[in-house]
Amino acid sequence: MLDLLWLVALLPFLGAALGAVLGPRVDKRWTTAVALGAPGLSLLLALGCIFEYVRNVSPEPFQSVCYTWSAAGFDGYMAHEGGYQRFFVYMNLFMGSMLLLVLGSNYLVTFVGWEGVGLCSYLLIGFYYEEKFPPYAGRKAFIVNRIGDFAFLVGLFALVSRFGTLDYRTIFSAVAASPEAMGEPYLLGMSFAGFVGLCLFIGAMGKSAQIPLYVWLPDAMAGPTPVSALIHAATMVTAGVYMVVRSNAIYQLAEGVSGLVAIVGALTAIFAATIGLAQTDIKKVLAYSTVSQLGYMFLAAGLGAYSAAIFHLGTHAFFKALLFLGSGSVIHAMGGEQDLTKMGGLKERLPSTYRTMLIGTLAISGVPLLSGFFSKDQILAAAWGGSKPLWVVGWLTAGLTACYMTRLLLLTFHGEFRGSEEQREHLHESPPVMTWPLWVLATGAVVAGYVGIPRLGQFDIHVFDRFLSPVLLEVGHHGEAHHASVAVELALMAASVAIAAAGIWLAWKIYGAARGLEGGRGWAERYPAVHRALVNKYWVDEAYDATVVRGTWASARGLYRFDAGVIDGLVNGFRHVTVGTSMLSGFFDKYVVDGLVNLVGWLTQAGSRVFRRLQTGLVSQYAMVVVAGMLVLVFFVVLFR
Amino acid sequence: MEFLVQHGADLLFYVFAVGALAAAVGVITLRNPMYCAISLLVCFLCVAALFLLRHAEFLALVQVFVYGGGIMVLFLFVIMLVNLHRLRESSVFGEYAPMAVVLAVLLVALVLFVFLNYDQQAVAAAPGAFVSVEGQVVGNSEAVAWTLYRDYLLPFEIASVFLLVAMVGAVVLGRKS
């Protein structure tokens, strides 16, 4: 079964190719069948692989993990009701690239998948290319990602120049064999491990939307359905985390960079969480929430708790997919409305959506016994062991998370309906094809945490750690060694439960009961500066616009002037030469190239004439051909042997 | 005389071989179907003689009975029934005739070349093979019977299915539908 792993990645590509070839010529049902069939098959294969892996351990565990999360993606995907061929082609292409990314056994394949998902996200965000904003958002995502990719590529160059290969296992065993060599100064005052680690991390920052390269993700919500939002926000973005964890051997040897990863992660977590507090677009709230949760994962990865990072990645996939699909159901019911201020009181009309989203909210808030609690707790425990200030940041973020998620829930489902009469008429629960995946994901959001029940003294049934252990090499002198005592562990749990409760309580206090938007307005009036900063997302986009974008434009204009003045003069000089040359090449084209083309055509014609002449249909002549062939062979052998 | 005694069998072989070939050429070149049939009969008889020369008496007789007798009669029946007096003038090879001639010459040259280089003394199958069974000399019919019904029983049985197929084919393709 594991031998067939390559097929898992290939199938979606085939699906994409087939979809592209079929195009709109065939019935939509066929497109759907192809688009769903290809990844469906690959999902089955992947499950088979996981099953087999669990039975007899081999060294590619990681790859399998990521299927759970791709699987979550598929569930959501299924929920989308039919539609555009183009959309499905992009989706399949995306699946393929993503699988390539996680299945690659070396950095190069991973990079190809990495670029592939980048391209797909550009295509999907700009899907409605006739409107104004989506193409812009697509370009933004692409350019921001390119910045990260560039650094990633530099890191790969450094690796290949040192090791002569990009194969994971070769590199990591070489790293593990001589940790000291990694520590020697390399470039810009950094060690080799540090330099590579930094480059890879910058790549991850772009893909996983970390400060300062997070700006593209909220805009990516301009893409078509919640499903595409889901792949951006819950699937693709985790690639950065995956890559950093995959490269853990390098990060373990680069303490400085690991610290940077942790700090950037923590800052991103709290920063995005605060912005999430004030957004009014339901998809954007979720987007910022994703950025914040990714920050958590990087925090864990930076602290060396790689298993915790991936664990959170897995549980997050469940509840975030659930929340995105739930929001999709809400938007569907509202007739395309995404503004929270126009919603409210949907609880009665969308009972299934409400209940599942409630579960998702509780899970992400870290309510005990749901999945988010376990994974978040593991990260916070690692932070406590690593660095107290980072723990404080993470702890506060947990509260903020609970707060903005509860706000989202309250504004959507509780209070009075604030939309138009028309929308009120339109309100309805989504069809089972949408609610079923919601319930499946809700189940996942509840139980997914139990593969990683925390270690309490001797009580150790952490299945997940063991699943990952082959990938997490112990390199150098320290590993994942921050195991706090049982008392501390319990205290930390209590603390996170408390802050989560506080966050929920705060949100309830502001938006709960019948207060709704009024409550929020009251607080906004009380702290106008804070509110403005949050609503405008700290003016980061504006700042980038003023510095990076305008700077680029300005330098472009400068270069243009240089071009017009100096280069054009040169160009004019060359023009005369070119004209002469082009006349020559015209002759060449006319007599040589055309001649060749004609020759090919003539050859085909002549060929078929020859074949027709030989294939006359006359039996006696056929017999002659047989005898002639026989004679040739016989003379060949008998006379020249 | 000495020469005749020593090489009489060889001389007879060449006489009948040339006769068979000439008759075969006659079959495909003569225009009157009746002459063609007679040529074919001559060809069969020459071949029967060749069998005799190799001590294959049984085969020679069967050749005369079956081919010279049965099959020839059938041919003659057909020719008379369809009232075929003269075949249409038609060239089998047409414009490719020169090519066919060249090929034929080359083929003959090749076979001659091979056989002229062939050492007569090293004949692997001795003539006695046709009259002995496991070292004991028996009649030719008996030797053939042993060969057919024991040593080569399988090909013999397959041949029976083969003949059945031929019969079915003739019926299927010949039947009016």
Next chain:
Amino acid sequence: MGAIEPREFLLLAPEIFLAVAGMVVLAVGSIGRGLAHRTTALISLVSLAVVGALVLTVQGPAVGGEAILAGMFMIDGYALFWKGIFLLATALTIVLSMRFVEEGGYPAGEFYALLLFATTGMLFMASGFNLLSIWISLELMALSSYILAGYFKRERRSNEAALKYFILGALSSGILLYGISLLYGATGTVQLTELAARLPAAMAAEGMLVSLGWLLLAIGLFFKVAAVPFHVWTPDVYVGAPTPVTAFLAVGSKAAAFAILVRILYQGLAPLLVEWQIVVAAVAVVTMIWGNLAAVTQSNVKRMLAYSSIAHAGYVLIGVLAATEDGLWAVLFYMLAYSFITLGTFATVILLERREYAGETYADYAGLARRSPFLAAMMLIFMLALTGIPPTGGFFGKVYLFAAAVQSGWTWVAVVGVLMSAVSLYYYMGIVVYMYLRDAEDDTPTPLPSRLLAGAIGLCAVITVLLGILPGPIVELAKASLLQLP
């Protein structure tokens, strides 16, 4: 050559049963007004299944390699593998024929009986271990094929095909027999192991005679596998014969001819390895080049498929040429994959033929994706497989063949094979282009006239893809079915 034990006849049970089944079908087909078409076909299918079971139970235990009937009939894994292919191919051919024969209004009993007789011949060929028994079984198969090719006697093309096939087949049979007689003259035996044992001495004494002998023998077989320049009959016969028969010729006849070609070259002519390798290489190269280039210029799909089957014979010859274990199992694997792919392709062509011969040009395939997406998709799979694109069985088949040739040092032949596969993309994809990118004049959906046939097509497609995804089990099976090598 002693007496024959009764046990040896028991071992022949499958072949005998099949011949008897053919006679029974013939008989019940002509009693009174005869049985219904379907009943006859059903009887034939059931007897094929019984034969399959008999092969496994009776001959299966002897796969170690037992030569019975004075070394005339060989029971070994190699023979069993081929018998499997033949039985499957015939069974599928019967399924393909049902509608065809019924609509044409031709007698069914004789048709299926002839198919069974031809299969009997093939089974004997697979186990043939004596040039004489091989030759007569080959003739049994060939004669049945001639008649089947002319079975649609109201069609002029069918008559013509049968006659051409018969005349040229007789010529090749003469060449083959002449070769056998020369070998017999030089060595005094036609039994394969004895032949191999006596050949070195005969080579020393009668080199030229032996060379001419084996060469003529090989040429007779090249004719049957349709290798250039002995392929001339193929296009006319494939186009003229009823399409199910064409499928049978392209799969069954070809496979059977390969079965004996490999057996004779590997076991009987083993001492001449170096000599025949050169000839096979030359023929393989010429076959691949000619077959593919000629296929490019065709506008009739059946004719294109005829040339394509010629080209595929060239590919298989590459594996034969290698003369290694790898080459041998590659040939077995390829022929199995090729059988299903080709039968599937012809089945699709049959479904598209509106009346007996209409719907054969490329243009008839225009817009098929819209008219019948199922058939278009199936055809797409088969065309991909014939080109050798993964994930289909055709891909692995070619890879194994080429790899075997490279390993045994015939890289340049493999290179020609790869280049010519690239050429083949042009004409296989031509059909795909017509199916998917051209608009049909008439856009009404084509109904599937026969669900059974559609099922057969689907089965072939599934197996084709399965062989491309999970080639392992069949490769293992083929590896267990090897001959002893020179």
